[in-house]
Structures are given as structure tokens and as C-alpha cells.
Amino acid sequence: MSAPVNIIVGSHVWVEDPVQAWVDAEVSKINGDKVHVCTTDGKTVISNISKVFPKDNEAPPGGVDDMTKLSYLHEPGVLHNLAARYELNEIYTYTGNILIAINPFQRLPHLYDTHMMEQYKGAGFGELSPHVFAVADVAYRAMINEGKSNSILVSGESGAGKTETTKMLMRYLAYLGGRSGVEGRTVEQQVLESNPVLEAFGNAKTIRNNNSSRFGKFVEIQFDNKGRISGAAIRTYLLERSRVCQISDPERNYHCFYFLCAAPAEEKEKYKLGSPSSFHYLNQSKCCELDGVDDAHEYLATRRAMDVLGISEDEQEAIFRVVAAILHLGNIEFAKGEEFDSSVIKDEKSRFHLNVTAELLKCNATSLEDALIKRVMVTPEEVITRTLDPDAAVGSRDALAKTIYSRLFDWLVEKINNSIGQDPNSKSIIGVLDIYGFESFKFNSFEQFCINFTNEKLQQHFNQHVFKMEQEEYTKEEINWSYIEFIDNQDVLDLIEKKPGGIISLLDEACMFPKSTHETFAQKLYQTFKNNKRFIKPKLSRTSFTISHYAGEVTYLADLFLDKNKDYVVAEHRDVMTASECSFVASLFPPSRDDSSKSSKFSSIGSRFKLQLQSLMETLNSTEPHYIRCVKPNNALRPSIFENINIMQQLRCGGVLEAIRISCAGYPTRRTFYDFLNRFGVLAPEILDGNSDDKVACQMILDKMGMKGSQIGKTKVFLRAGQMAELDARRAKVLGNAARIIQGQIRTHIARREFIELRQAAIRVQSNLRGILSSL
Numbered sequence: 040m041s042a043p044v045n046i047i048v049g050s051h052v053w054v055e056d057p058v059q060a061w062v063d064a065e066v067s068k069i070n071g072d073k074v075h076v077c078t079t080d081g082k083t084v085i086s087n088i089s090k091v092f093p094k095d096n097e098a099p100p101g102g103v104d105d106m107t108k109l110s111y112l113h114e115p116g117v118l119h120n121l122a123a124r125y126e127l128n129e130i131y132t133y134t135g136n137i138l139i140a141i142n143p144f145q146r147l148p149h150l151y152d153t154h155m156m157e158q159y160k161g162a163g164f165g166e167l168s169p170h171v172f173a174v175a176d177v178a179y180r181a182m183i184n185e186g187k188s189n190s191i192l193v194s195g196e197s198g199a200g201k202t203e204t205t206k207m208l209m210r211y212l213a214y215l216g217g218r219s220g221v222e223g224r225t226v227e228q229q230v231l232e233s234n235p236v237l238e239a240f241g242n243a244k245t246i247r248n249n250n251s252s253r254f255g256k257f258v259e260i261q262f263d264n265k266g267r268i269s270g271a272a273i274r275t276y277l278l279e280r281s282r283v284c285q286i287s288d289p290e291r292n293y294h295c296f297y298f299l300c301a302a303p304a305e306e307k308e309k310y311k312l313g314s315p316s317s318f319h320y321l322n323q324s325k326c327c328e329l330d331g332v333d334d335a336h337e338y339l340a341t342r343r344a345m346d347v348l349g350i351s352e353d354e355q356e357a358i359f360r361v362v363a364a365i366l367h368l369g370n371i372e373f374a375k376g377e378e379f380d381s382s383v384i385k386d387e388k389s390r391f392h393l394n395v396t397a398e399l400l401k402c403n404a405t406s407l408e409d410a411l412i413k414r415v416m417v418t419p420e421e422v423i424t425r426t427l428d429p430d431a432a433v434g435s436r437d438a439l440a441k442t443i444y445s446r447l448f449d450w451l452v453e454k455i456n457n458s459i460g461q462d463p464n465s466k467s468i469i470g471v472l473d474i475y476g477f478e479s480f481k482f483n484s485f486e487q488f489c490i491n492f493t494n495e496k497l498q499q500h501f502n503q504h505v506f507k508m509e510q511e512e513y514t515k516e517e518i519n520w521s522y523i524e525f526i527d528n529q530d531v532l533d534l535i536e537k538k539p540g541g542i543i544s545l546l547d548e549a550c551m552f553p554k555s556t557h558e559t560f561a562q563k564l565y566q567t568f569k570n571n572k573r574f575i576k577p578k579l580s581r582t583s584f585t586i587s588h589y590a591g592e593v594t595y596l597a598d599l600f601l602d603k604n605k606d607y608v609v610a611e612h613r614d615v616m617t618a619s620e621c622s623f624v625a626s627l628f629p630p631s632r633d634d635s636s637k638s639s640k641f642s643s644i645g646s647r648f649k650l651q652l653q654s655l656m657e658t659l660n661s662t663e664p665h666y667i668r669c670v671k672p673n674n675a676l677r678p679s680i681f682e683n684i685n686i687m688q689q690l691r692c693g694g695v696l697e698a699i700r701i702s703c704a705g706y707p708t709r710r711t712f713y714d715f716l717n718r719f720g721v722l723a724p725e726i727l728d729g730n731s732d733d734k735v736a737c738q739m740i741l742d743k744m745g746m747k748g749s750q751i752g753k754t755k756v757f758l759r760a761g762q763m764a765e766l767d768a769r770r771a772k773v774l775g776n777a778a779r780i781i782q783g784q785i786r787t788h789i790a791r792r793e794f795i796e797l798r799q800a801a802i803r804v805q806s807n808l809r810g811i812l813s814s815l
């Protein structure tokens with residue numbers, strides 16, 4: 040953002056603060072480029088003039104509902120505006136057509152009831168207070184009126200409120216596009232009921248959110264030519280597989296495991312289940328229960344939602360049987376075998392769990408045991424059977440659990456899609472994207488790499504869109520915008536996905552080369568990207584690398600990249616599962632197309648994800664996008680706490696500040712002629728006295744003030760960054776001078792009045808005295 044212009048002594052400004060991000064202050068002295076300010080909490084701070092920003096003292100105390108209405112569009116102004124609104128429980132604010140939603144962490148039912156939906160239906164954008172319904176309504180109307188597909192992209196960090204927002208959007212779209220009075224399993228009902236099912240299997244409690252979605256989701260709602268919902272498709276991205284086997288306190292595994300452990304007694308008995316604390320996959324964390332969530336009730340609710348989705352009784356039975364089998368599988372332990380590097384089932388307890396797992400999966404227990412602890416290698420000469428040591432057997436067990444679970448999840452998504460049904464004749468869709476925001480932790484691995492790659496992609500899409508919107512506004516107003524610079528992150532995307540030579544390609548190469556280790560992979564990266572300005576090799580590290588993302592630098596540990604990128608099912612595991620007598624289990628492991636040779640075509644999670652993203656971007660590019668940026672106001676997940684620094688970081692990562700930057704590169708301040716004259720008429724009263732029309736008067740004021748670069752549109756004045764502050768400073772000077780003249784006049788008047796009174800009193804006293812003296 041550009042440096043402020045015309046900060047003078049007495050100006051009200053925002054100055055940086057290590058605790059509160061920005062505090063307001065008054066300039067007391069200016070010394071070259073150093074400004075001395077006195078903050079409202081009484082401190083004196085010296086800052087560089089480029090680091091202080093003018094404060095709009097005329098901004099309404101409750102904030103403005105659209106950030107573009109702020110006179111000074113800059114970071115502190117934006118933050119202060121959001122804080123002022125959040126205090127009044129106004130959780131939604133626009134920045135142009137981006138909706139910022141700050142998680143209230145408390146139920147605000149009045150915001151989402153049917154009455155609210157009725158109000159927003161058909162209302163013009165910006166007519167009512169900012170709201171998710173308004174965004175959905177605009178998307179719906181645009182689709183109906185222009186026949187064009189629309190998409191709503193919801194993003195934000197974990198716990199920011201993406202899933203809640205998505206559910207609200209879907210509820211509103213179902214309200215607009217649903218059929219009233221239709222009974223039974225309607226498409227819109229099925230779309231809504233897909234949420235609890237996906238949440239049961241794809242959500243878990245994490246430190247950052249009690250109901251965190253561990254996958255990305257794109258819901259495509261199809262409409263017929265009358266604007267009624269006629270079909271829907273759900274695409275999911277990158278389910279977190281590691282959670283199935285590994286959790287840390289105080290997190291939980293996927294909800295469905297706990298729901299099932301709280302099922303009615305006869306079902307628990309059927310699946311030989313006990314409390315969650317008796318299962319290794321659940322008891323690694325002490326947290327088994329969730330405040331405010333009744334697992335038994337949720338189990339029944341999930342079954343009901345499955346009914347609505349058309350998942351049959353038999354299928355439901357098989358699904359939960361598989362969930363139970365995974366829990367038992369996790370309880371199988373291994374001990375060292377007699378032979379070198381071999382293992383055996385540890386004890387009777389483990390054997391019991393092995394048998395139950397086999398029983399539930401309807402597969403042969405001995406084959407399952409062999410698949411867990413042995414590997415068969417086929418060479419041209421012979422077939423060699425190799426045993427696994429206990430550690431490797433545990434790895435094998437966990438790999439099987441993760442594969443079964445992720446396939447179960449994919450099956451559910453496919454089933455939901457089939458049962459809702461697609462409308463092949465649908466001409467227009469509204470897509471809702473609920474996807475993980477930018478992540479940067481102390482330790483970042485392959486998952487964060489993929490997530491941040493997604494965000495780079497979306498950021499590019501966002502920049503292009505915001506830039507386009509700006510251009511459209513300028514074109515509409517017929518002003519020249521040719522010199523506005525476009526900010527692009529193509530260089531980071533090239534670094535990650537370019538083929539050949541990008542990180543994903545190099546990772547695939549490393550995975551295919553048997554001798555590769557994470558160290559050789561990291562060395563290859565260091566070598567290849569040593570001159571890339573987006574890539575940094577951290578000092579003293581042999582396996583980590585840093586990428587300079589649009590939202591900041593993130594250091595990744597390459598250690599598990601190779602393992603996590605490999606996307607294959609152990610052949611022995613597949614064989615056991617395919618041989619299951621349960622058709623449901625067998626169907627989770629369809630024979631691969633290239634099953635004849637064991638060295639089936641290499642496939643990697645990274646490349647597959649890249650393709651998925653490509654297809655998502657193609658879909659998004661064919662739609663008119665709308666953006667909702669969710670913000671998590673505090674990490675305590677409590678209402679009414681607004682943490683400035685935390686929020687600023689999110690605005691930065693969510694591209695809100697980037698959007699503002701793009702806007703600042705052009706004409707961030709726009710005022711209608713009327714507003715402009717109202718505010719700045721005092722700068723040229725002689726112009727207002729003449730009878731020129733508003734547009735001419737505005738131009739004359741701009742010329743008189745020497746506002747180079749500003750432009751006059753058809754209905755508005757467009758000002759470059761900082762020009763509003765400059766005009767305000769001049770206005771303050773004029774008003775200050777005027778005030779001084781008025782004060783001078785008044786003082787003269789008062790002094791004269793006092794003098795006259797005094798003189799009259801003196802004359803009276805004198806004449807009285809003279810009278811007295813003459814009568815003596």
C-alpha cells in the first residue's frame with residue numbers, strides 16, 4: 040500500500056503497535072521522514088512517515104457495511120471497521136463484492152431464519168445488510184437471468200466457519216430452488232442431508248475446531264430451466280488419511296468411530312465393540328467425548344440421513360461393519376518372530392481382534408494375517424516370500440486401515456452422487472467450494488504443501504477476478520486504466536506444478552527411483568531451484584525447503600514427502616479384500632485395470648491432486664465467481680474476542696488485503712459527484728458559486744488542487760491512493776483557517792463588547808461621581 044500523503048501536525052493517524060497491530064494517535068511533530076505521534080493511550084511513538092496511515096475521523100462509529108466506502112482504504116482502516124462491526128454482532132461486511140464473515144462463535148438464529156430468507160429473496164445486492172444469503176441470491180439471480188453458471192468460493196482457516204457458511208448457502212439455495220409441498224426424498228433434501236453423512240465420516244475434533252472437515256469439498260448444484268434444483272454432484276479433495284491411525288491429545292479420530300461405539304447395545308454386540316478407550320486408534324488421545332455432542336444421538340441421526348440419501352439398510356450395515364473392522368484391525372499387535380526380521384501375532388487378545396476383523400470384513404483370517412506380516416516378490420526366476428519385522432507389520436496394518444477408510448469415504452461420496460442423481464440437461468449450476476485455507480505450522484509436511492498449492496491456485500483465480508472486476512468498473516465509468524499493474528503468482532505455481540521440472544514432477548521422479556531418499560530429493564530441489572526467488576534453502580538444513588507463498592514463507596520438511604506421495608495399495612492387501620465374501624468390501628477394491636503386471640502404472644497423490652485441481656479450476660473458470668472469506672476472530676473459539684494481529688494475518692492469507700492492494704494500484708477511492716462536492720466544495724467556494732454542473736465542478740476542484748492522475752468517470756470521481764487524505768488535509772487546513780477567522784472575529788466582537796460595556800460603565804461611574812461632586 041502506498042505511503043500516506045500530507046500527514047501534518049495535528050493529523051489523526053494509525054500507527055503500528057506490536058500488541059494491537061494498529062493504534063490511533065495524533066501527530067505532534069514531523070522531522071524529515073520521522074513522525075512523532077501521541078497515541079490515545081498516552082504513549083509517544085516515533086515512526087517512519089511511510090508507516091503511519093491517516094485515520095478518518097468522520098467514519099461512522101459503527102463502521103461501514105462495505106469496505107470500499109471507507110475514505111481511506113488501508114490495513115488499519117479495514118481492521119478497525121471490522122472490529123467496530125463485530126462488536127455490534129455485525130459479522131458480515133463487504134469489500135466490494137467479496138463477503139467477509141467473522142465467526143461469531145455463538146448462535147445467532149435471527150440471522151438465518153425463514154423470515155430472513157424471505158427478506159433476501161430478490162433484494163438487490165447491497166440493499167440489505169451484508170449476508171451469505173445476499174451472495175447466494177446474487178448468484179441465483181445471475182444464473183436465472185443470464186443463464187450462466189455461478190460459483191461461490193468459501194475459504195478461511197480451520198474453524199473460521201466455512202462449513203457452517205456452506206451449509207447456510209445450500210439451505211438458502213434449496214429454499215430458492217426447492218419445490219414447496221413435495222414429500223419424500225427430494226433432490227434438495229438429499230443435498231442437505233449429505234452434510235451430516237459427510238461430516239460423520241470426514242470431520243473430526245482438532246485443536247482448532249471441534250468439528251473440523253478433514254477434506255475439501257465442491258458441491259455442484261444443478262438447476263433446470265425453471266430455476267429448480269434438478270441434481271447435484273459432490274467432489275471431495277484430499278481426505279486426511281493419517282488421522283485414521285494416528286491422533287494426538289486432545290484431538291479425536293473421525294466422528295463415525297465414536298458414533299458407532301455409542302450405538303444401541305445389540306449393534307455394539309454384533310460388532311464386538313466396547314468403549315472408545317478400548318481401541319488403539321481412538322485411545323491415543325484422552326479425548327473421547329465432545330462437549331455438547333451426544334454420540335448415540337448422532338449415530339441415529341447419521342443413519343436417518345443415510346436413509347434420506349437412499350443408502351439401503353444392507354449397505355448401512357456393511358458400512359458400519361467396515362468401520363468396526365478398522366477399530367479391531369488397529370488392536371492387532373505384533374511380536375518378534377523366531378526367524379530374523381519376522382513377526383507374529385502378539386498374543387491371544389491380538390488374535391481375537393484379528394479374527395473379529397476377518398469376520399467383519401468377511402475374509403479369511405489366515406490370508407489377512409499373511410497379508411499383514413508377509414510380502415511376496417515375484418522375480419523372473421522364482422517367487423520369494425519375505426517377512427516383515429514387527430515395526431513394518433504395524434506399518435502394514437495401518438496402511439491397510441487407511442486404505443480401507445479412504446475407499447469407504449470415496450464410496451460414500453459416489454453413492455451420494457448416484458442417489459441424488461445428475462441432471463444431464465442442466466444448463467446452469469451453482470458450485471459451492473468449501474476448501475481448507477492457507478496453512479503454516481511449526482512443522483509442515485506434504486499435506487500443507489498440497490493445501491498451500493490449492494490456495495496459490497485459488498489466489499491466482501481470485502486476483503484475476505478482482506482485477507477484472509476493477510477493470511469492468513473503470514470501463515463502465517469510461518476511465519482510462521491501462522497503466523494498472525496486475526499482480527500475479529504464476530512464478531510460485533510454476534515452481535510447484537510445472538511439467539517437467541516443478542516440485543511435483545521432481546517428487547514423482549524421486550518416488551519412481553528405488554534408491555531415492557528424502558535427502559536425495561531435497562538435494563535435487565536445492566540444485567534445481569538455487570536461483571529461483573520463490574525457493575529458499577534454509578541454512579543448516581539437509582531436508583527442508585522454504586517456499587515464498589503469496590501469503591508468506593512456509594518451510595516444509597521433506598522427510599515424509601516420498602512416502603506420502605506414493606499412491607498404491609499393497610498387492611497382498613488388495614488380494615485379501617477382493618476375495619472378501621462381502622460384496623460391499625470386495626467392491627471397495629476393484630481389480631486395477633493393469634492388474635496383470637504387478638508393476639502397475641505409477642500414480643502419485645501429488646500428480647492426481649494436481650489433475651483434480653486443474654479440473655476444478657476449469658469448472659470455476661467457466662462460472663461467475665463470488666467470494667466469501669471466513670475469519671476466525673480468536674483461537675479460544677469464544678464469542679466477542681477480536682484478536683487484531685491474528686485477524687490481519689488471515690485477511691492477508693485470504694487475499695482480502697491483496698484485493699485492497701489491487702484496488703489501491705488503481706483508484707481505491709470513488710465518490711459520486713454529489714458526495715465529492717459536499718465534502719470538498721469548501722476547497723473552491725468560487726466554483727460552487729458559479730452555475731457549472733457537478734461533473735465540471737468536480738473537475739475544477741481536482742485541477743485547482745493539482746490532483747494528478749485522478750479521473751472523472753460518468754457518475755463518480757476516481758482518486759488514486761492517498762489523494763483523499765491529501766484533499767482531507769487541505770480541507771482540514773481551510774476549515775482550520777476558517778475556524779481561526781471565525782474565532783478571531785468572535786474574539787474581536789467579544790472584546791469590543793466588553794470594551795463598550797466597560798466604557799459605558801466608566802462613563803456612568805464618572806458622571807455619577809461628577810454629579811455627587813457638583814452637589815457638595
Ligand SMILES: Nc1ncnc2c1ncn2[C@@H]1O[C@H](COP(=O)(O)OP(=O)(O)OP(=O)(O)O)[C@@H](O)[C@H]1O
Pocket residue numbers: 142143144145146147195196197198199200201202203204247248249250251252253475669
Ligand atoms: N455463522 C455462524 N454462526 C454461529 N456459529 C458459527 C458460525 N460459523 C461458525 N460457527 C461456529 O464455529 C465452528 C467452526 O465452524 P466450521 O466448522 O464451519 O469451520 P471450518 O472453517 O469449516 O473449519 P474446518 O476447516 O476445520 O472444517 C462451528 O462448529 C460453529 O460452532
